[in-house]
Amino acid sequence: MAFTPSRLLIFGGTGNIGQYITKAILRAKPAFESVTLFTSQKTVDTKVDLLKGWKAAGLQVTVGDVGNPKDVAEAFRATKADTVVSAVGRGAIDVQVDLITLADQSGTVKWFFPSEYGTDIEHNAKSPNEKPHQKKLAVRKHIRDNIKNLKITYLVTGPYFDMWVNQLGEAEEIGGFNVDKKEAVLIEDGEGKIGFCTMKDVGTSLVAALRHPEVSFGKALKVQSFIVTPNQILAEYEKQTGSKFQVKYTPLDKLRMYETELWDKGAPAATAATLRRIWAEGGTLYEKNDNELIGFDKEAESLETAVRRALHGGKD
Numbered sequence: 050m051a052f053t054p055s056r057l058l059i060f061g062g063t064g065n066i067g068q069y070i071t072k073a074i075l076r077a078k079p080a081f082e083s084v085t086l087f088t089s090q091k092t093v094d095t096k097v098d099l100l101k102g103w104k105a106a107g108l109q110v111t112v113g114d115v116g117n118p119k120d121v122a123e124a125f126r127a128t129k130a131d132t133v134v135s136a137v138g139r140g141a142i143d144v145q146v147d148l149i150t151l152a153d154q155s156g157t158v159k160w161f162f163p164s165e166y167g168t169d170i171e172h173n174a175k176s177p178n179e180k181p182h183q184k185k186l187a188v189r190k191h192i193r194d195n196i197k198n199l200k201i202t203y204l205v206t207g208p209y210f211d212m213w214v215n216q217l218g219e220a221e222e223i224g225g226f227n228v229d230k231k232e233a234v235l236i237e238d239g240e241g242k243i244g245f246c247t248m249k250d251v252g253t254s255l256v257a258a259l260r261h262p263e264v265s266f267g268k269a270l271k272v273q274s275f276i277v278t279p280n281q282i283l284a285e286y287e288k289q290t291g292s293k294f295q296v297k298y299t300p301l302d303k304l305r306m307y308e309t310e311l312w313d314k315g316a317p318a319a320t321a322a323t324l325r326r327i328w329a330e331g332g333t334l335y336e337k338n339d340n341e342l343i344g345f346d347k348e349a350e351s352l353e354t355a356v357r358r359a360l361h362g363g364k365d
């Protein structure tokens with residue numbers, strides 16, 4: 050009989066992107082039979098209102114340490130989850146090796162989404178050497194080499210538009226918009242197309258994938274809200290604000306230079322610099338994305354909506 054996910058267990062579900070994923074899963078119609086969040090005591094203590102609202106919407110919560118096999122195995126046992134969605138942060142990507150092994154051995158979990166929600170880490174010949182990809186590549190290798198029972202889906206979303214438009218204080222040269230100052234920094238000539246996902250659409254497309262198990266199994270699903278050039282984004286900002294922006298262009302070679310400097314300094318912005326360089330080099334452009342395959346093409350947000358939200362401080 051065809052598999053339909055019904056008992057969901059989410060890891061990292063209150064994080065930057067996990068929040069959008071959990072929200073979309075809780076709002077899905079028809080609803081899933083059960084949705085449980087595995088979370089840390091720290092999150093329970095610090096995100097009280099968020100969890101209270103979600104519990105009222107039907108979320109169950111189990112508390113533990115994602116790095117502790119006993120806690121994780123007990124969560125699989127207690128929830129009888131058939132589908133696991135991991136959205137753990139970059140600091141916990143490697144923890145997933147044990148998490149996925151435990152899911153494989155659980156006897157109940159059938160489908161697992163490892164934490165990806167970003168760049169296609171197996172895009173081209175350079176991908177295996179990109180520093181930010183290493184831990185996610187190791188997770189994929191572990192799955193290929195060791196995992197026997199689970200179906201796996203990687204949701205590949207490219208950059209989150211909501212984050213990409215922001216400048217990083219410590220590295221403005223690597224790109225972004227400053228609406229207060231009406232300034233923008235674009236890479237090269239701003240004409241290189243990039244496939245973006247809004248953060249809301251990461252949740253929407255994850256639910257779309259959950260609705261289409263057979264075509265999602267064993268795939269790195271590539272989903273995109275829209276594919277546009279930075280100059281088109283600039284034009285949309287200027288249209289919606291009614292103002293002309295001052296634009297600085299950072300040549301790709303300069304971006305590569307900044308990237309090396311940031312890694313040499315051990316600066317937190319180094320990862321963002323590498324990813325922005327990959328995106329500017331065409332790392333989000335595919336012959337075809339998988340929007341249609343999972344029915345996400347009808348739901349994806351537009352550039353206009355995404356810019357309006359960015360101009361309203363992230364609110365619709």
Ligand SMILES: NC(=O)c1ccc[n+]([C@@H]2O[C@H](COP(=O)([O-])OP(=O)(O)OC[C@H]3O[C@@H](n4cnc5c(N)ncnc54)[C@H](OP(=O)(O)O)[C@@H]3O)[C@@H](O)[C@H]2O)c1
Pocket residue numbers: 060061062063064065066067087088089091092115136137138139140141164165166167168206207208209212
């Ligand atoms: N495409 C893009 O533009 C983009 C941007 C940002 C992130 N991403 C990707 O999205 C995924 C999730 O990232 P995020 O920024 O949403 O994650 P995050 O907010 O940093 O963390 C998500 C959750 O992971 C759990 N966690 C447990 N141990 C952790 C540890 N040692 N370090 C970090 N988190 C830990 C925590 O949940 P509990 O307390 O509930 O255990 C935390 O709330 C990652 O794969 C990341 O690469 C993509």
